Amino acid sequence: MTSSAIEASGLRKAYGDKVVLDGIDLEVAAGTIFSLLGPNGAGKTTTVNVLTTLMKADAGTVRVAGHDVVTETKAVRAAIGVTGQFAAVDDLLTGRENLQLMADLKRMPGAQGKRVVEELLERFDLTESAQKMASTYSGGMRRKLDLAMTLVGKPRIIFLDEPTTGLDPRSRRIMWDTIRQLVGEGVTIFLTTQYLEEADRLAGRIAVLDQGRLVAQGTPAELKRQIPGSHVRLRFAGDAEIAAALRVLTDATRDAEDDLVLRVPSDGGAQSVRTLLTHLDTHAVDVEEFSVHTPDLDDVFLALTGRTSEKVSN
Numbered sequence: 001m002t003s004s005a006i007e008a009s010g011l012r013k014a015y016g017d018k019v020v021l022d023g024i025d026l027e028v029a030a031g032t033i034f035s036l037l038g039p040n041g042a043g044k045t046t047t048v049n050v051l052t053t054l055m056k057a058d059a060g061t062v063r064v065a066g067h068d069v070v071t072e073t074k075a076v077r078a079a080i081g082v083t084g085q086f087a088a089v090d091d092l093l094t095g096r097e098n099l100q101l102m103a104d105l106k107r108m109p110g111a112q113g114k115r116v117v118e119e120l121l122e123r124f125d126l127t128e129s130a131q132k133m134a135s136t137y138s139g140g141m142r143r144k145l146d147l148a149m150t151l152v153g154k155p156r157i158i159f160l161d162e163p164t165t166g167l168d169p170r171s172r173r174i175m176w177d178t179i180r181q182l183v184g185e186g187v188t189i190f191l192t193t194q195y196l197e198e199a200d201r202l203a204g205r206i207a208v209l210d211q212g213r214l215v216a217q218g219t220p221a222e223l224k225r226q227i228p229g230s231h232v233r234l235r236f237a238g239d240a241e242i243a244a245a246l247r248v249l250t251d252a253t254r255d256a257e258d259d260l261v262l263r264v265p266s267d268g269g270a271q272s273v274r275t276l277l278t279h280l281d282t283h284a285v286d287v288e289e290f291s292v293h294t295p296d297l298d299d300v301f302l303a304l305t306g307r308t309s310e311k312v313s314n
């Protein structure tokens with residue numbers, strides 16, 4: 001097996017004449033969190049369905065855990081866990097019964113199955129509600145139960161399709177902690193989200209999906225640096241220093257809100273910042289403070305697609 005947990009190339013999928021995936025290439029290193037970020041209808045769930053053998057692509061190849069999703073479907077399924085966008089929880093069963101059902105489906109011997117079920121109930125703080133029918137669970141509890149069901153059988157690669165949509169801030173944080181914990185245990189996570197902050201916080205790499213195409217890929221910092229708008233803010237002691245700085249920094253502009261601050265376009269990397277400060281130093285211009293401002297992922301989305309993530313219509 002290679003060190004890539006997931007490798008996809010040239011994925012295409014259309015429903016009738018509506019192209020949903022238009023040539024997707026991606027690679028996810030084992031033991032990392034990869035986030036597919038995109039607005040409603042971008043094609044996130046379709047991508048997950050193709051990567052998890054639930055749907056066949058029209059073209060392209062996918063290897064998951066080193067196995068081809070089309071010719072080695074069984075081996076792929078044995079290596080992965082999937083938490084879909086809509087909970088797979090059976091409402092008419094209790095929390096414990098839902099988990100037990102998963103253990104049975106995985107053909108775990110009785111005692112081992114029982115142990116795993118109890119461990120998972122404990123881990124997700126569901127022991128007290130274990131006897132209650134899932135239909136009585138809150139949205140957050142269902143999400144937790146759903147993820148717990150995915151973890152039965154300890155899959156090494158887990159696909160989570162919008163795991164925190166609709167969760168309150170506390171439940172979202174618990175979900176984030178759980179995801180980080182899993183990665184700490186060496187699990188690979190493929191996560192889709194509409195929340196820029198979530199991808200930024202969790203993922204080592206992010207791919208931005210827009211209308212079936214990946215419009216950008218990279219680490220959160222790389223994405224932020226790619227787009228115009230990042231700058232260094234320099235603060236000076238007084239008007240004389242500002243005037244001196246403006247003479248030597250031809251691309252500096254005054255900050256709209258603070259008279260003593262200049263903004264200098266910059267990729268924000270250490271090298272550029274060092275060059276800038278050295279340049280000022282050479283001309284004996286004193287800087288009081290400096291800070292690097294990189295845009296957040298909402299800005300990234302706006303720059304890459306010309307729209308904010310919320311304003312996308314399908």
Ligand SMILES: Nc1ncnc2c1ncn2[C@@H]1O[C@H](COP(=O)(O)OP(=O)(O)OP(=O)(O)O)[C@@H](O)[C@H]1O
Nearest residue numbers: 015020038039040041042043044045046047085314
């Ligand atoms: N079974 C289907 N038949 C026809 N069109 C479909 C089908 N499933 C999805 N689509 C279309 O494919 C596009 C991508 O859908 P997909 O569910 O992959 O988006 P998504 O990024 O997961 O969106 P969301 O954030 O709303 O979950 C949408 O335009 C959707 O209408």
Ligand SMILES: [Mg+2]
Nearest residue numbers: 044045046085
């Ligand atoms: Mg979806």
